[in-house]
Amino acid sequence: MNATLQPARRIGIVGAGAIGGHFAARLALAGHRVSVLARGNTLHALATTGLRYTSPGEAERIVAVDAQAHADEIGPQDLVVIALKSHALPALAASLAPLVGPATVVLPVGNGLPWWYCLAPGQPLEGLRLTSVDPGGNIEAALPFAQVLGGTVMASCSSPAPGVVHHHSGGKITLGEPGGGVSERATDWARALAEAGLPATASDDIRRDLWIKLLGNACSNPLSVLTQTTTDRLLDHAGTRAVYERLMVECLAIGRHAGLALDLDVAQRIAQTRALGAVKTSMLQDLEAGRPLELAAILGAPLECAARLGLDAPLMRSVLALADLRAAPVAAATATATAAAVAAATPR
Structure with missing residues (x-):
């Protein structure tokens, strides 16, 4: 155009x-x-x-x-x-x-x-x-x-x-x-x-739309970081597929308790992800490049919502803890890069 x-x-x-x-x-x-x-x-x-x-x-x-x-x-x-x-x-x-x-x-x-x-x-x-x-x-x-x-x-x-x-x-x-x-x-x-x-x-209902996208990110991204593999392999392995399903069920439950109209079938949603083939998630790409990971927005924020609602999401909490530790080696570099970005963006 x-x-x-x-x-x-x-x-x-x-x-x-x-x-x-x-x-x-x-x-x-x-x-x-x-x-x-x-x-x-x-x-x-x-x-x-x-x-x-x-x-x-x-x-x-x-x-x-x-x-x-x-x-x-x-x-x-x-x-x-x-x-x-x-x-x-x-x-x-x-x-x-x-x-x-x-x-x-x-x-x-x-x-x-x-x-x-x-x-x-x-x-x-x-x-x-x-x-x-x-x-x-x-x-x-x-x-x-x-x-x-x-x-x-x-x-x-x-x-x-x-x-x-x-x-x-x-x-x-x-x-x-x-x-x-x-x-x-x-x-x-x-x-x-x-x-x-x-x-x-x-x-x-953009809040619903954002949560629907979150369902994929909250499952695929951190699990790809922990296994360092693509989504097709995650879903073809019976053990990791089961973890993926449980994560999605927890995330759906939080959204539904928050009043969102989430009429989704977990198996169908996972099948859609598998049909995309060997996807390397953005979070795995960030890990491999030594960049900080978006764990706070993808897992931390929905867990805050769960806490406000009085819900427990034990698997999400566990996956966040594991992925956070996996990302720890880039934490210092992240702080340095952020400070440099702030300095560069400050009006002269």
Whole structure:
């Protein structure tokens, strides 16, 4: 798609990895004014070469984007897509303020449960602050809740090198209001994304949609880290398949007790995952690359929900403890990298 069907919008992308790059490429190719907040080798690649982007059935394209190191060099946007790993956002949230004007829509599209998940009034778990994902309340303080749209992305993308993004398969995007119902702004932005080649729809229950995605992440990701294997092998081994099933049953129970309409069949859901073949989860890829793992958002946050509801999820707790210990060798490097990212993002 070479020309947008709607007026060009100012769209900021925070997190220039696989998913962020996928959004940036499609939106820029559709004619929108795309700015990317980046640093280090990624910033250099985007600023000098552009974003190298491939998608099935398409030749590689070099996509020009406005790449900057600081949010104040970009300014207020119509839409800010936050595609950071969940553990990186608390330290960086305050530095994103220059991107958010009075009418800006903030769209986080990360894995697990986001910081805003229990903030909508009148919803089950109302008022619960998910300290797993926002330990100091920094995100809530920096990003106005009223301007947040919830989002999920079901796409397989990778970034094998700075400024290089491969879209492999999938791409379904769901947007929705944290408090439920289909709003004009959710419909508007879903249409804008869809016209840019990002198949998006507006949902009347984004909290349910996020929990459905969580079901897969909470099972596949930590178990793949503990076994260091792909999802097909996890599900073809009788022992690990049984653990997978029990994890999903626990996660479903928490969501249902939280009032979510989760009419899902565990066996069918697992069969769908097995049909995808030898998938190396993003968490396993992060482990192999020495990057921090998104355990807090994917397991810690639903366990906080369980505690509020008075439920026990012993297998989820055990898997979190084991995966957390497995990830311990990168903890020090994570702290150093986060400090460097905060310093790089701070306005000069």
